[in-house]
Amino acid sequence: MQVTETINDGLKRGYQITVTASELDAKVTEKLKEAQPDIAMKGFRKGKVPLPLLKKQYGQRLLGEAMQEEIDGAMSAHLKESGHRPAQQPSMKMANEDWKEGDDVTVEVEYEALPDVPELDFSELKLTRLTVTPDEASVDEALKNLASSAQRFENKEGAAEEGDQVVIDFVGKKDGEPFEGGAADDYPLVLGSNSFIPGFEDQLKGVAAGDEKVLTITFPEDYGAQHLAGAEVTFDVTVKEVKAPAEAEIDDDLAKQFGAEDLEALKGQIRDRLAQEYKGAARAVAKRRLLDVLDETVSFELPQGLVDAEARQIAHQLWHEENPDVKGHDHPTIEPTEEHVKLAERRVKLGLFLAEVGTRAEVQVTDAEMTQAVMQQARQYPGQERQFFEFVQQNAGMRQQLQAPIFEDKVVDMIFDKADVTETEVTKEELQAEVEKLDEDEAPAT
Structure with a gap:
């Protein structure tokens, strides 16, 4: 077997893998010998069928299987030796399309390798995290909303x-x-x-x-x-x-309608809920600021195939948001704009960087975290929760889709723990203004 490099351009790699006819024949013979003890044929006892007769009977059928195994084995050995991690599924095609039994097999393989992601000293990152303390006006406003709902x-x-x-x-x-x-x-x-x-x-x-x-x-x-x-x-x-x-009176009776012991207890519950809401919003703002810093700080070559695929997906998604009446995909080809490509480059770079940071730090998503994520998603399908659980269990892509944001958030939290973070007290209006900027900054011009 021979592996010859044909392309070495940035992250692009190309190789020609040649499996000789003798190697294929040896592989087929090996498979026949493994199966020989269990094969019975008219005129022969079980396990005593001569190998040449087995090859005549089953050799053609095993040839394709042997070919695939030899090529896969060569590819695996090459990736292990080179240390390459393909960014996407490598493309493979027969070089000698007129191949016939007895010929060597030559396969051309092309892929983009994942880049080397630089390490970063997160302790040198200076970040700001906003904090908001629920004030009495916010608590009173929430109480009034509860009173109006308790008509x-x-x-x-x-x-x-x-x-x-x-x-x-x-x-x-x-x-x-x-x-x-x-x-x-x-x-x-x-x-x-x-x-x-x-x-x-x-x-x-x-x-x-x-x-x-x-x-x-x-x-x-x-x-x-x-x-x-x-x-x-x-x-x-x-x-x-x-x-x-x-309107309902804001008193102990109202509090009891909502499961609280008295009005002060209800106010305490509202403060806790508001504090959690503010904390979640502040975390989203802090995460965006962190990603902005990483985008400016980290630089490495990106696999163009991943960028192109992400840009097409962004363009497609935004087109459907602007054309909600079109449910199917039988529409004209949607070409990504420069803004789509720019956003795709950011997403691919940050995705690869965070994935590598998490891998190096051995960040893991626990079974309990996955179960919670599946349960939250299942609530969107009332009455079909069990079917959704079974679908997730049988669908690796869906499990990855649910796992990815959990993994990313754990990596982000790890970076926050190591970075130099300053907390700044702001009003809820100032926090809301920052939250509103998130969607504005994310959406590209179309």
Whole structure:
């Protein structure tokens, strides 16, 4: 077997691998000898079939398998000896396309090797991390939002309006006879909620407590109950109360609605939640600043194939975001712009750098971390969680997709631990402004 270098240009490598006919024949013979003890053939006892007869019977079938194994073995030995790590799957093609049995096999192999990634002394990095302490105004604002979500109603005088609640008794009738499921007592109905069939709530606008009214309603043609679909019916309605919406009082009773012991305990929970939200946002800003510093500091040659693939993916994704009505991929070819390529170069460089840093530091994603990531993703498919778990177990690409951001975040945290980080107290408005810049800086011009 012979391996000859044909391309050596930057990260691009090309090789010609030649497997001689005698090597292939030896490999086929080896395979036949391994199988010989288990082969039986008419006229021979099991394991006693002569090798020449086996080669005549099975040699042609084993030749392709032997060829692939020899080439794969040569490629593996070459990569181990050279230390190269292909950035993408190497391309392989037969050089002698008119090959016939008895000829040597020549295969041309091309790939881009992953570059040597420089090491960096992270203790020399000077970074800033923003911190925000939840203030009373933010806590009060959150309390008001909770109070508005815990809507209650108070009795009012006069006519019912949109948004009011009417407490009613009603009986539905078809052809003058009550129908099943068409009656209720003391039913609280918010006008404008569209929780009843069309026309029901509109006819109750203007009623007052004590009113009695007969509503005439036509059920939709596609109504679920077949005996009522498209039917005209009446509802005898007695209005018992009319109530107007009122905000809940911010007190201990409100706190208990949300599982807290009292108002102070609820405020404490809100402060903790806000602190976690601010911490997460501040980390996202700090991570972007770190990546910006690394992008400016680190330099090495990039595999062009990875950059091109990433640029095409960015262009494709942005095109679909701008054309949400196009669900498929039967659209014109989308050519990446210079901005797409620039962003792709940044992503590829930082991705390779962080991957190498994590590998050198032996950063690992634990089984518990992966399980948590799968569970979070599975929540997006209610009722199909088990199927999603099975899909992840059987799909290595999906597992890698879930693992990659966890690995990256662990590497980033490790760098933060080693870097010179200064914490700066800011307002929530200043933090929000920094968060808003993240998407603006990431999106290329199109």
